Amino acid sequence: MASGPSFRCSSPSCLLQANDSFPLVGRWPVLIDFERSILRRGNLVSSSAIESGPLTGSRRWSIDRLPVWFRSWWKPVNRVAQRNVDQLRSLLPGSSPVVLVVGGGTIGNGVEALYADARLRLIAFDVYGSPVTQFIADAHQIPLADASVDAVVVQAVLEHVLEPGHVVEEIHRVLREDGLAYAETPFLQQVHAGPYDFNRYTSSGHRYLFRSFDEIATGPVAGPGTQLLWSVDHLVRGLMRSELPGKLARALFFWLRFLDRLVPTAFAMDNAGAYYFLGRRGAHELTPGEIIDYYRGAQQPARRG
Ligand SMILES: C[S@@+](CC[C@H](N)C(=O)[O-])C[C@H]1O[C@@H](n2cnc3c(N)ncnc32)[C@H](O)[C@@H]1O
Numbered sequence: 001m002a003s004g005p006s007f008r009c010s011s012p013s014c015l016l017q018a019n020d021s022f023p024l025v026g027r028w029p030v031l032i033d034f035e036r037s038i039l040r041r042g043n044l045v046s047s048s049a050i051e052s053g054p055l056t057g058s059r060r061w062s063i064d065r066l067p068v069w070f071r072s073w074w075k076p077v078n079r080v081a082q083r084n085v086d087q088l089r090s091l092l093p094g095s096s097p098v099v100l101v102v103g104g105g106t107i108g109n110g111v112e113a114l115y116a117d118a119r120l121r122l123i124a125f126d127v128y129g130s131p132v133t134q135f136i137a138d139a140h141q142i143p144l145a146d147a148s149v150d151a152v153v154v155q156a157v158l159e160h161v162l163e164p165g166h167v168v169e170e171i172h173r174v175l176r177e178d179g180l181a182y183a184e185t186p187f188l189q190q191v192h193a194g195p196y197d198f199n200r201y202t203s204s205g206h207r208y209l210f211r212s213f214d215e216i217a218t219g220p221v222a223g224p225g226t227q228l229l230w231s232v233d234h235l236v237r238g239l240m241r242s243e244l245p246g247k248l249a250r251a252l253f254f255w256l257r258f259l260d261r262l263v264p265t266a267f268a269m270d271n272a273g274a275y276y277f278l279g280r281r282g283a284h285e286l287t288p289g290e291i292i293d294y295y296r297g298a299q300q301p302a303r304r305g
Contacts (some may be wrong), residue, residue, distance in 0.1 A: 021236055028129035030136045031143035038162060039138055041127025043253035076257070079156065080221045081184060084278050087217065088151060088182050089117060096121050100114045100174065102167070103157030104141050105130040108184075111155060123149070139167045144174045151180040156274075158185045161197045164209060172212050175281045181213055186274045188227045203269045204295055206277055211286035213279030219298070222273030223260030229253055229275065270297035 003196070023030050025044060034041045063071055092099070098119055101108075104124030107115055114122060115132070123144075125137045137143050139154075139161055152171045158164040164185075171181055185206055191197045201209060207218065232253050237246030269275075286294070 005209045012209040015244065025136060026129050028133065028136045031125075032136065032138050033141055036141060044127070044136065063179045073254070074251075075109065078108075078110030078221065080219070080276060081108065082113065082184060083113050084217065084276055085113050085153075088153075088180055088278060089113065089120070091180055091216070092120070092150055098148070099151045099153065100124070100142075100144070102142070102152060102154040102171065103127075103160070104133055104153070107132055108153075108155040111153060114153065132281060139170065142174050146173050147176045147179075149174050150176055151182070153182045155182070155184045156186070158183060158201075158209070159189075160193060160196050162198055164199055168209055168212075172281060177281060179281045180216075180278070181210065182276070182278050182282070183210065184221050184274050184276045185209075187272055188230075189273050190230060201275065203272075203275045203297065204291055206275045207294055208286065208291045210277050210279050211291070213277075213280060214282035214284070215277070215279050217276075217278040219265060219276060220268035220272035220274070221276050222257075223268045224263050224271045225259030226257040227271065227273045228259075229256040232256070264298070265297040266296065270299060 004027060023041075030044055032039055032041075044217070058143065088218070099114060099120050099122050101111075101114070101122065101124035103126055105126030105128055114120060119136075124133045125135050125142075126133050127136060127138060129136055135143070139157065152175060154167075154171065158167060161167045175181065183206070185201050185203055187200055187206075189200070203218065203220075207215065216292075229250060234248040235246075235252040236249035237243055240246070263271075
């Protein structure tokens with residue numbers, strides 16, 4: 001509940017009843033239990049936490065300032081996400097379904113249709129306030145009631161959280177029975193966001209992370225060619241000790257990403273920039289034994305015994 005310029009817990013069982021438990025930063029309520037979060041109250045409750053992102057720092061230069069044709073050449077539209085989000089939307093129940101975007105400080109590549117769909121009630125949060133978020137929160141403790149949303153989208157976020165398993169449990173908790181989850185998480189991608197980058201997942205590891213969900217679809221997002229392009233960029237950065245030559249090499253070798261189209265999916269399941277998972281909150285949890293049989297890559301299983 002709101003109390004003056006801050007929010008507090010109104011439930012008698014809640015420990016956070018002090019008037020300033022949840023301060024306002026700009027127009028965003030900060031719904032974080034700082035005792036349990038790696039985020040620091042002092043850092044967040046400052047203007048730098050607004051619209052810049054305390055994890056990534058303020059960006060003076062942004063690709064968004066460049067012409068559209070250049071942006072779509074440099075960073076092509078994520079057609080995999082577009083297709084998956086269309087599927088997610090088609091599976092949602094008819095009347096005003098609630099969709100929660102975790103780590104939604106920016107609109108992710110390929111998920112724009114969610115924001116344009118007037119049928120949806122879209123809620124987004126991040127660890128900083130942005131024009132597309134309603135509140136500030138830590139994904140390890142989503143400040144929403146159990147079974148209160150119809151779908152969760154978590155794109156390019158699980159690599160940045162300290163305990164992804166815990167975040168997925170939170171996603172499971174806030175989803176209604178049969179609720180949908182859509183995740184994209186990197187596998188072969190260089191460190192980004194400096195000290196705030198903690199995890200990578202193989203396709204099987206990603207599936208096991210979402211083991212309490214039934215699978216609807218899964219696959220690679222950026223294939224081996226794109227992954228190689230990123231590696232060329234970062235190799236040149238390392239050799240030249242500077243970001244700019246890496247970017248120039250990336251422009252020169254842009255055609256590598258078209259090779260993705262020539263690689264069969266099974267090989268991309270062993271070598272991709274990221275994997276997606278679209279699933280439904282399930283009753284059955286995938287067991288450790290089942291995850292071995294689950295493998296979707298191109299390698300022959302090693303003979304046992
Ligand atoms: C690579 S960006 C992706 C943003 C957006 N999903 C997209 O695809 O454009 C990762 C986002 O995760 C957010 N993030 C990192 N840790 C978080 C946490 N514990 N809780 C909520 N968001 C977090 C970051 O602030 C950042 O906005």
